[in-house]
Amino acid sequence: MSTPDRPLDARAALRTASRRLGEEFDGTFSTETIELFLETSFDQFAGNATVTTFLPLLAERFARQRLHALARVEGKTGDGRPTVLFLCVHNAGRSQMALGWFTHLAGDRAVAWSGGSEPGSQVNPSAVAAMAEVGIDISREFPKPWTEEIVRAADVVVTMGCGDACPLFPGTRYEDWDLEDPAGQDVDAVRPIRDDIRTRVEALLASLDVPATA
Known part of the structure; x- marks a missing residue:
């Protein structure tokens, strides 16, 4: 894997990540495709990262998601589960809470991803705390962009509030949720937003014929 402009530890971590992804997607994608997705994912996070220690791990997680999406688009995989993408501006509050609720309520009966038009540097701490109050841990999530294959x-x-910056592709079902932005809000202000999102996610699951866990 060619990463000459990156620190030695990052290069080693990316090589290890490339091997793991190669084993996971063996027979589905070439080594070149896997390395391209891994490198571009790394670059997307490196652009505004303040702490670089975990960049290779974030790049691996995002590349894995993108490769699963590409396999779905190209008809190389498909288990019949509906897939939902939650988009907001910074992918730090609303879309992360929606992802948390969806994953919690749908279990393995559906797939959800999230992204932002201008990803922030971290998930909103008030959103993390509000979700923790209802037993959902989103602390390990991270803001990430959307990519064409994921959409x-x-x-x-x-x-959720990304307006014209949100991508539009023909044939895809879109919903726009008018939600208050939790950015800069304390936990007390975020709780009603959290609960509103739960109600909307439950309605979305019902429309997809996916039974929600109580």
């Missing part, structure tokens, strides 16, 4: 792989794209 195309989604059956439903839910937008």
Whole structure:
């Protein structure tokens, strides 16, 4: 894997990540495709990262998601589960809470991703705390951009305040959720937003014929 302009430890971590992804997607994608997705994912996070220690791990996680999406788009995989993409501006509050609720309520009966038009540097601490109050841990999530293959792989794209910056592809079902932005808000202010998102996610799951866990 060619990464000559990166620190030695990052290069080693990316090589290890490339091997793991190669084993996971063996027979689905070439080594070149896997390395391209891994390198571009790394570069997307490196642009505004303040702490670089975990960049290779974030790049691996995001590359894995993108490769799963590409496999779905190209018809190389498909288990019939509906896939939903939650998009907001910074992918730090609303879309992360929606992802947390969806994953919690749908279990393994559906797939959800999230992204932002201008990803922030971290998930909103008030959103993390508010979700923790209802037993959902989103502390390990991280703001990330949307990519074309991820949008195309989604059956439903839910937008939350990203306006014209949100991608539009023909044939994809879109919903726009008018939600208050939790950025800069304390936990008391975020709780009603959290609860509103739960109600909307439950309605979305019902429309997809996915039974929600109580």
